[in-house]
Amino acid sequence: MSAVISISGVGKAFGDLRVLGDVSADIGAAEFVSVLGPSGCGKSTLLRLIAGLTPFEDGSISFNGAAVTAPAPEMGFVFQTSNLLPWLNVRDNLLLGVDLDAAVQRPSDAVFADLVETLGLTGFEASHPHQLSGGMRHRVAIGQALARNPQVLLMDEPFGALDALTRDRLNMELLRIWQRDRKTVVLVTHSISEAVLLSDRVLVMSERPGTIIEDVRIDLPRPRDPSVTREDPAFGDYVVRLSKLMGVL
Amino acid sequence: MSASAVTRDHAISLGFFLFLGLAWEFGVRWSGVQSYLLPPPSAILAELWQSRGPILAQSLVTLTEVFWGFIIAVALGVPIAALIFFSRTAKRTVYPLFVALQSIPKIGLAPLIVVWFGYGLTSKLIMAFLFAFFPIIISTLGGLASTPAHLEEHFRALRATPMQSFWRLRVPAALPSFLDGCKVAMPLAVIGAVVGEFVGSNDGLGNLILTASGSGHTTLTFAALIAVTLMSLILFYGVAYWERFIWWRAA
Numbered sequence: 001m002s003a004v005i006s007i008s009g010v011g012k013a014f015g016d017l018r019v020l021g022d023v024s025a026d027i028g029a030a031e032f033v034s035v036l037g038p039s040g041c042g043k044s045t046l047l048r049l050i051a052g053l054t055p056f057e058d059g060s061i062s063f064n065g066a067a068v069t070a071p072a073p074e075m076g077f078v079f080q081t082s083n084l085l086p087w088l089n090v091r092d093n094l095l096l097g098v099d100l101d102a103a104v105q106r107p108s109d110a111v112f113a114d115l116v117e118t119l120g121l122t123g124f125e126a127s128h129p130h131q132l133s134g135g136m137r138h139r140v141a142i143g144q145a146l147a148r149n150p151q152v153l154l155m156d157e158p159f160g161a162l163d164a165l166t167r168d169r170l171n172m173e174l175l176r177i178w179q180r181d182r183k184t185v186v187l188v189t190h191s192i193s194e195a196v197l198l199s200d201r202v203l204v205m206s207e208r209p210g211t212i213i214e215d216v217r218i219d220l221p222r223p224r225d226p227s228v229t230r231e232d233p234a235f236g237d238y239v240v241r242l243s244k245l246m247g248v249l
Numbered sequence: 250m251s252a253s254a255v256t257r258d259h260a261i262s263l264g265f266f267l268f269l270g271l272a273w274e275f276g277v278r279w280s281g282v283q284s285y286l287l288p289p290p291s292a293i294l295a296e297l298w299q300s301r302g303p304i305l306a307q308s309l310v311t312l313t314e315v316f317w318g319f320i321i322a323v324a325l326g327v328p329i330a331a332l333i334f335f336s337r338t339a340k341r342t343v344y345p346l347f348v349a350l351q352s353i354p355k356i357g358l359a360p361l362i363v364v365w366f367g368y369g370l371t372s373k374l375i376m377a378f379l380f381a382f383f384p385i386i387i388s389t390l391g392g393l394a395s396t397p398a399h400l401e402e403h404f405r406a407l408r409a410t411p412m413q414s415f416w417r418l419r420v421p422a423a424l425p426s427f428l429d430g431c432k433v434a435m436p437l438a439v440i441g442a443v444v445g446e447f448v449g450s451n452d453g454l455g456n457l458i459l460t461a462s463g464s465g466h467t468t469l470t471f472a473a474l475i476a477v478t479l480m481s482l483i484l485f486y487g488v489a490y491w492e493r494f495i496w497w498r499a500a
Contacts, residue, residue, distance in 0.1 A: 086497035
């Protein structure tokens with residue numbers, strides 16, 4: 001499998017604060033990779049470097065063989081906060097990433113309607129963000145990234161601010177969408193079970209300055225659903241292994 | 250709040266002001282205060298009706314001055330605020346200049362303005378402009394600076410051009426603060442125009458107040474004051490009306 005994203009020897013410091021050590025990893029096409037690490041380990045920074053949002057000096061990152069220097073139209077970024085524009089309705093928020101970016105093709109009406117349907121937003125197209133629940137706002141945020149039909153989806157703890165139930169539900173929807181579209185996903189999270197449930201691979205990071213201390217392949221059968229977390233003993237084994245790596249067990 | 254509670258609240262407000270008016274009316278009548286010192290509200294209302302022709306005509310003069318002064322304050326204030334916001338040089342030169350100018354008591358400038366621009370419309374609209382200008386600049390600056398950093402980053406991730414980020418993010422994000430500035434600036438523009446009329450004018454409500462009180466015609470003074478107040482209120486709510494179109498201030 002050829003690498004879509006190739007990270008080699010990347011480091012990053014903000015002034016005197018070294019947040020990333022020496023990070024190298026390859027992420028293949030249609031792979032679901034989670035970056036797991038303690039708070040402040042630089043995992044969000046790593047994602048911003050991959051997205052071309054934050055400049056860096058040490059090492060190199062390539063996307064489809066070209067060096068990353070700025071955000072690419074083939075990438076979709078889902079931020080920790082839903083970041084919806086309060087003055088735009090759901091429909092316009094969903095299409096914002098298409099409207100702003102000349103290099104991104106507008107989805108056809110059918111594709112867009114399907115996206116709205118998939119995200120459970122049918123009937124809310126004309127609503128404004130303040131009329132939506134927290135969970136729905138995050139669906140719109142994911143939809144905004146998906147509407148660009150990106151090759152790669154970068155997600156920075158997208159459900160971190162939500163309650164556990166909503167979070168589980170959105171994770172399942174994410175899994176369903178990914179199993180259908182098979183995009184390359186890089187998900188930053190600090191939830192071990194979330195990482196195991198969703199990912200093909202989990203990159204475990206150390207404390208700051210973050211480096212990848214282990215690259216764990218999750219060999220659970222797909223398609224997965226939440227029953228894995230209860231019924232497959234291998235799930236528990238992965239959680240234990242990752243917990244040990246994270247130093248929480 | 251239930252509909253009946255709203256009705257009750259309105260009734261309480263109305264009752265309170267009715268009580269104040271009646272207290273004034275009968276207080277003046279029973280205490281024997283001379284009408285040229287403090288006329289009763291009934292006499293003022295009667296005067297307002299009798300002199301409605303001249304009061305309306307003078308109101309129109311003042312309204313014209315306020316209107317143009319305010320429009321020019323917005324038309325100049327917004328681009329200057331944008332310039333100060335985006336240019337470090339402007340922040341170090343233009344901004345302190347306006348802060349210094351703002352510190353000059355503008356009432357003290359009025360005689361100069363009249364000397365320079367005469368007794369007509371120009372000097373008064375300049376006074377209205379001077380009063381309204383600074384709040385517009387400050388509120389626009391504050392609005393532009395209030396754009397959340399995480400949304401700027403989001404726009405970068407969506408590969409928005411600087412122009413798109415300005416028009417589709419900064420401008421809407423700045424609107425609530427800008428409108429607050431307009432709500433402050435509008436009544437100030439009225440004050441500016443009236444001050445201008447006090448200092449040098451042959452017409453306008455300010456001139457009417459001055460000539461009426463100078464000739465001991467106190468009821469007309471009060472009637473003109475009510476006209477100024479009403480104009481200021483109407484203009485204020487005319488600006489506040491636009492808030493419904495930028496409901497996201499709270500979001």
